Amino acid sequence: MSRLELEGLSHGYGETPVLQGLTLAAEAGALTALLGPSGCGKSTALRIAAGLLAPASGTVRIGGRDVTRIPPERRGAVMVFQSPHLFPKMSVAENVGFGLRMRRRPAAETARQVAAMLERTGLEGLGARRPAELSGGQAQRAALARALVLEPQVLLLDEPLSSLDAGLRSGMRALIRELQRETGTTTLVVTHDQAEAAALASHVALMLGGRIAQEGPPEEIYARPVSAEVARFFGAETFLPGHGRGTSFSSPVGPLALSAPAIGPGTLTIRPEAIRPGAGQNTLSARLVEAEFLGTATRLQLDVSGTILTALWRPAEAAGLSPGDIVQIHLPAENLWRLPSA
Amino acid sequence: MRPALVWLAAALLLLPLLPLIPWAFARGWFFPDLLPSRWSLAAWDYALSPAGGLLPALGVTTLIAALAATVSLALALPAARALGQRSFPGKGAMMLLVLAPVLVPGLAVTMGLQGLMTRAELTGTLAGVTLVHLIPVLPYATLLLAALFSGLDPDEEAQARSLGASPAAAFARVTLPALSPGLAAAWALGFLVSWSQYAPTLVAGAGQVQTLPLLLFAFLSSGRHDIAGAIGLVYLVPGLLVLALASRTLGRGLGASR
Amino acid sequence: MRRAPTLLLLAPVLLVLVPLFGGALLFGAARSLGHMPEIGMDGWSLAPWREVLTDPQTWRALALSLWIAAAATALSLVAGTALALGLARPFRGAGLARLLVQVNLTVPHLLAGAGVLLLLSQSGLAARGAAAFGWIDAPAEFPALVWDRAAAGTIAAYVVKEVPFVTLLALSTLASLGPGPVEAARTTGASRWQALRFVTLPALAPTLSAAGAITFAFAFGAYELPALLGASHPLALPVLAWQKETATSLTERPEAMALALMTAAVAAGLVGLVARARR
Numbered sequence: 080m081s082r083l084e085l086e087g088l089s090h091g092y093g094e095t096p097v098l099q100g101l102t103l104a105a106e107a108g109a110l111t112a113l114l115g116p117s118g119c120g121k122s123t124a125l126r127i128a129a130g131l132l133a134p135a136s137g138t139v140r141i142g143g144r145d146v147t148r149i150p151p152e153r154r155g156a157v158m159v160f161q162s163p164h165l166f167p168k169m170s171v172a173e174n175v176g177f178g179l180r181m182r183r184r185p186a187a188e189t190a191r192q193v194a195a196m197l198e199r200t201g202l203e204g205l206g207a208r209r210p211a212e213l214s215g216g217q218a219q220r221a222a223l224a225r226a227l228v229l230e231p232q233v234l235l236l237d238e239p240l241s242s243l244d245a246g247l248r249s250g251m252r253a254l255i256r257e258l259q260r261e262t263g264t265t266t267l268v269v270t271h272d273q274a275e276a277a278a279l280a281s282h283v284a285l286m287l288g289g290r291i292a293q294e295g296p297p298e299e300i301y302a303r304p305v306s307a308e309v310a311r312f313f314g315a316e317t318f319l320p321g322h323g324r325g326t327s328f329s330s331p332v333g334p335l336a337l338s339a340p341a342i343g344p345g346t347l348t349i350r351p352e353a354i355r356p357g358a359g360q361n362t363l364s365a366r367l368v369e370a371e372f373l374g375t376a377t378r379l380q381l382d383v384s385g386t387i388l389t390a391l392w393r394p395a396e397a398a399g400l401s402p403g404d405i406v407q408i409h410l411p412a413e414n415l416w417r418l419p420s421a
Numbered sequence: 422m423r424p425a426l427v428w429l430a431a432a433l434l435l436l437p438l439l440p441l442i443p444w445a446f447a448r449g450w451f452f453p454d455l456l457p458s459r460w461s462l463a464a465w466d467y468a469l470s471p472a473g474g475l476l477p478a479l480g481v482t483t484l485i486a487a488l489a490a491t492v493s494l495a496l497a498l499p500a501a502r503a504l505g506q507r508s509f510p511g512k513g514a515m516m517l518l519v520l521a522p523v524l525v526p527g528l529a530v531t532m533g534l535q536g537l538m539t540r541a542e543l544t545g546t547l548a549g550v551t552l553v554h555l556i557p558v559l560p561y562a563t564l565l566l567a568a569l570f571s572g573l574d575p576d577e578e579a580q581a582r583s584l585g586a587s588p589a590a591a592f593a594r595v596t597l598p599a600l601s602p603g604l605a606a607a608w609a610l611g612f613l614v615s616w617s618q619y620a621p622t623l624v625a626g627a628g629q630v631q632t633l634p635l636l637l638f639a640f641l642s643s644g645r646h647d648i649a650g651a652i653g654l655v656y657l658v659p660g661l662l663v664l665a666l667a668s669r670t671l672g673r674g675l676g677a678s679r
Numbered sequence: 680m681r682r683a684p685t686l687l688l689l690a691p692v693l694l695v696l697v698p699l700f701g702g703a704l705l706f707g708a709a710r711s712l713g714h715m716p717e718i719g720m721d722g723w724s725l726a727p728w729r730e731v732l733t734d735p736q737t738w739r740a741l742a743l744s745l746w747i748a749a750a751a752t753a754l755s756l757v758a759g760t761a762l763a764l765g766l767a768r769p770f771r772g773a774g775l776a777r778l779l780v781q782v783n784l785t786v787p788h789l790l791a792g793a794g795v796l797l798l799l800s801q802s803g804l805a806a807r808g809a810a811a812f813g814w815i816d817a818p819a820e821f822p823a824l825v826w827d828r829a830a831a832g833t834i835a836a837y838v839v840k841e842v843p844f845v846t847l848l849a850l851s852t853l854a855s856l857g858p859g860p861v862e863a864a865r866t867t868g869a870s871r872w873q874a875l876r877f878v879t880l881p882a883l884a885p886t887l888s889a890a891g892a893i894t895f896a897f898a899f900g901a902y903e904l905p906a907l908l909g910a911s912h913p914l915a916l917p918v919l920a921w922q923k924e925t926a927t928s929l930t931e932r933p934e935a936m937a938l939a940l941m942t943a944a945v946a947a948g949l950v951g952l953v954a955r956a957r958r
Contacts, residue, residue: 131579151582158583160576168598177594178584225584235583422765424776430762430842431779437794437839438786440804444797452802452818453810496695499688509685519692522700524893524950526900528917529943530700532924532936533707539717556699563692588682617787619903620917624924634789634903641793641907653793660785668778 080263081142081232082107083128083156088137090123097123098134099289105233105267105282107142110259112268112280112297116312120289121269122161125235128267129158141232152181155232162242163222165210171221172197172206178229196228200254216247220254227258234259236268240275252278273313277301285309301350305419310348316389317354319347323417332383335361338412346418351378353414354390356397361410367400381408438657444650464647474636475652482616482632485547486659489554490611493562494604496555501563505570519563522556530556531624538625545629553625554615562611569603609663616659704943711936718929727933736919737938743909744916744942747830748899751837752891758838759845760887764879766846767853777850783843788836792904795836799824825908830915832908841894845887852886853879885957892953896946916942 083105090098097120105111115121126132128139130151139147146154157178165174172193179189197203200220210218219242226234239255240248256279259266270276276283277297284294293305304310307318321330323341328334330347365381365388377397381388390408400406422430443450445464447457468475504515522530531553535544543549573596581591597604619634626635633656640649713724731737766777783791798804806821815821825832860882864874905915914922916938923935 126579129579129583131583150587151579152585152587156583157585158580160580162576164574164577164580166577166581166595166598177581177586181585181587181590229585422761424765424770424772427762427765427770427776428772430758430765431776434783434839434842435779437791437798437836438782439794440797441794453807455804455807455811496691499683499690500692503685503688507685515689518696518700521947522696524896525700525943525947526896526902526917526939528900528902528921529707529939530703532920532939533703533705533710534699536706536710536715536717537702552699555695556703559692559695613785617789619787619789620901620921623902623921634787637789637793638903638907641796646797649793650797653790656787656790660787661782664778664782664785 080108081155081265082140083233083265083267084138084140085124085128086138086140088124088127088134088139090120090127090132090134097289098127098137101137101286101290103284103291103294105265107265108263109282110256110266110268110280112270112276112283113286114270114273114276114283114312115286117271119286121271121286122237124286125158125237125267125269128233129156129235130154131158156235157226157229157231157233158235158237159222159226159239161238163210163218165213165218165221165225167210169210170206171202171208171210171213174210174221175206175225175228177225182229192228196224199258200224200227215243216251219243219251223255223258227262227264230262231264234264234266236266238270239268240270240272248275255279273297285312287312303416304348307346307348307418310416310418315348315350317349317351317387319349319386321345321347328415328417331386332363332388335410335415336412337415337417339417341417343420345420347415348418349388349410349415351389351391352376353411354381354388355409355411356392356406357409358407359409360412361415363408363410365406365408367402367404367406369402370397370400381406441650441653441657444646445654447647447650450647464651468648468651473648474631475633475655478631478633478636478652479655481547481630482634485551485554485622485630485632486612486615488551489558489615490562490608492551493555493558493611494566494608497559497562497566497607501566502570504563504567506573506575519560521560523560526620527553527557527618528620528624531621535624544625545627547630550622550625550630550632553621554618556621557618558611558614561614562607565607565610566600566603569600569607573599606667609667613660613663704940707936707940711933711940713933715932720929720933724933727937731934731937731941736913737916737941739913740916740919740938741941741945743830743913744899744905745945747833747837747905747915748895750830750834751841751898752895754834754838755841755845755894756887756891759842759890760849760880760883762842762846763849763853764875766850780843780846783840784847786840788840788901789903789907791840792833792836792907795832795839796825796908799832799835801825826910828910828913830905830909833905833915836904836908837894837898841898844894845890848886848890849883852883856882888953888957892950896950899949900942900946916945 085101085103088098088101089096101124103113113121113124123132127134130146130149134147138145141155166177169177175196176189176193179192193206197206200223202217202220202224205213205217213221219239223239236255240251243251252275268279281296282294283297283300285292285300287308293300293309300309301313304313304315319330319332321328322344325340325342326337328337328341328347335347363383365383368380368382368387371378372394376391377394379390379392379397381390443457446460446462448459448461448463450457467473503509504512534553538544538549543552577595577599578591581595582588586594622630622632622635633652637649637652637656640652711727713720713722713727762780766773766780796803801818801821801823806815806818809815809821824835860878861874864878869877900917902917902921906918909915909918920935920938920942923931923938
């Protein structure tokens with residue numbers, strides 16, 4: 080159980096900088112998610128943590144020890160890639176035992192540990208198979224087993240669910256959480272999916288443009304984004320610029336009551352599911368522009384005096400509405416979040 | 422092209438190989454007979470006799486080709502890794518340098534080397550001929566291996582490193598096994614390229630190094646078509662062998678590694 | 680992760696190819712200027728080049744080699760492309776047909792030449808076939824396809840060797856293209872020929888120009904096929920070069936080298952032109 084610290088990491092491919100002074104810590108024994116859109120540099124950060132890439136500047140520390148110049152095989156950090164990368168010419172058991180063999184552990188001990196790990200990852204009886212004979216989910220579990228059997232100080236997972244079909248993801252997610260809790264391994268997961276990050280990790284760091292834009296518990300980032308970019312990444316679509324006058328905010332849709340006082344110019348944001356049908360606090364009259372049935376929810380585009388608000392309602396709440404209808408909606412004050420001015 | 426025309430084209434392409442067979446087993450085959458009037462192994466007896474020189478030529482050709490292929494593979498492996506998996510300044514120039522010996526006629530290159538070869542006392546030696554065979558073999562080996570390396574996922578090796586393998590162990594246990602069908606193919610290609618050389622052997626061998634193609638040419642131009650037929654059939658074997666193996670083992674191996 | 684410097688990886692190939700290939704061109708150039716210290720010729724002179732460039736034999740040889748290379752390249756490209764298009768479509772036995780077409784790839788050039796000689800000479804298998812049909816009575820009545828001034832036999836041998844090469848390259852390009860573009864063209868109203876003309880052939884063009892350049896360079900500069908199958912007048916350029924090299928008079932050796940360098944320059948120059956046109 081060791082804390083992983085990335086401090087001031089910079090890196091670039093050719094002319095384009097990918098990381099610009101990235102600083103991030105994964106707490107000892109916790110599961111931390113590094114979240115960001117594709118191409119934001121999060122995989123690069125993971126590779127630097129694993130020692131597969133040298134940073135242009137910055138420091139990597141594991142358990143307080145500077146490992147920036149330590150080669151990957153002697154770091155105590157093990158990375159699991161997006162695709163399982165099982166070695167095709169070795170059996171599943173040989174794959175899982177690969178790292179132990181590299182560490183020259185006695186064969187008997189290796190065999191025992193491999194068998195135990197195969198059982199824990201639900202792969203018992205598959206040890207003699209070739210990787211090509213495994214399903215996608217089994218291969219991903221074998222890749223995880225191959226890393227965890229080493230009892231690494233730090234486990235680095237690069238998009239561990241993205242190579243799996245949607246149906247297999249929740250099972251794999253549960254397995255990662257369960258194994259992480261049991262072993263207490265410090266784990267850093269890289270993902271581009273905010274729902275996946277929220278479901279997996281107790282601490283999420285959102286990376287935008289080569290540095291951390293916001294970090295904290297997922298609920299916190301979700302409810303209180305520090306910028307419009309962060310809010311957008313977490314699915315917010317409605318932004319209302321205006322002016323705060325104490326507990327009232329003048330906006331393009333009219334004056335809105337706030338739960339906390341605000342003074343001066345600023346921007347309010349509200350999540351689509353927080354815009355509710357019917358009358359209540361901050362009631363507005365809106366014209367329905369478009370309703371899109373998504374299965375578990377209906378997405379509505381609502382026009383309030385020229386400003387479009389996006390709402391997500393239960394299908395029953397939106398039943399019978401058609402474009403052009405005038406509907407009453409309200410924006411509960413506790414769900415209106417004023418973005419901190421930069 | 423309709424299938425019938427495809428079959429016809431395939432037959433036409435193979436037609437020139439056909440007369441080698443009757444000639445190799447003919448005893449007197451005169452115009453206008455479509456087939457020899459008498460069959461015999463006389464051509465083989467002569468070719469295999471000391472005067473015919475088939476066996477020593479076969480040995481020399483095989484030895485040179487095996488040496489050239491093996492040396493080329495060893496030299497090409499690191500360069501192919503750089504060309505296949507990295508981008509670096511001057512890569513285009515490097516590719517051009519590797520390609521150039523394939524495109525510039527071997528006769529001109531070997532003739533140009535004569536002064537150097539004479540001074541190094543390599544003219545007319547097995548080592549000298551092997552050395553000049555490297556000029557066409559090394560580019561083919563490098564380019565083929567570079568293509569194989571570029572097809573590998575560098576993350577496989579990175580995964581092994583992250584699991585605790587040293588650079589050498591990762592290469593030996595992950596990259597090399599993934600590459601092995603390709604290495605065999607590259608060796609076979611290198612062998613065949615050397616096996617097929619005529620002009621460089623002619624120039625660098627200076628009459629002292631007698632390979633199969635030189636022997637074949639000699640019997641063809643002296644009108645001994647029967648002995649040429651026998652030598653030609655022997656000369657054909659490695660290529661057919663490689664083709665047969667490539668269409669089975671290598672094909673399967675390469676297919677599985679994808 | 681530290682890794683081996685790129686230059687270190689390239690070093691083994693560079694250390695072999697640069698001295699051998701570069702040395703050949705450099706020392707070859709010196710030799711063509713009459714500088715052959717190993718046989719006691721220490722001077723420098725433009726005479727060999729003057730001699731070679733003013734000799735009408737040189738220009739006849741150059742013309743013949745250009746003809747051989749151009750004819751062999753054109754025929755190989757047309758036949759190879761047609762064959763690839765035929766093999767790209769599924770039919771019964773397509774796998775076997777592909778294998779048969781590939782056989783000549785592994786056949787050495789000289790062996791293809793030997794086969795052409797035994798097949799097409801005036802007493803060859805083809806002439807015997809003609810006689811069996813009663814079309815000819817004597818070998819001399821069969822057209823001279825070998826040792827002829829038009830180099831038909833030499834060209835035939837190159838075509839037999841290079842058609843499989845062109846076919847294989849074109850087939851792999853067709854495979855990576857997939858049926859999509861042609862299907863898209865057909866549904867938007869292109870006829871089969873229009874699809875070939877405007878979709879397939881443009882997609883094949885880079886492959887075909889590369890294959891054509893390689894074929895041309897090889898057929899232009901290779902020695903053994905024109906030596907085996909060519910007439911004694913005119914000689915192909917590489918054959919003329921080697922003939923001068925092996926002449927009894929030592930003074931002809933620099934001329935031989937000049938001719939060999941000329942061959943190399945034309946072959947490399949053409950490939951350079953094609954490479955530049957493709958950019």
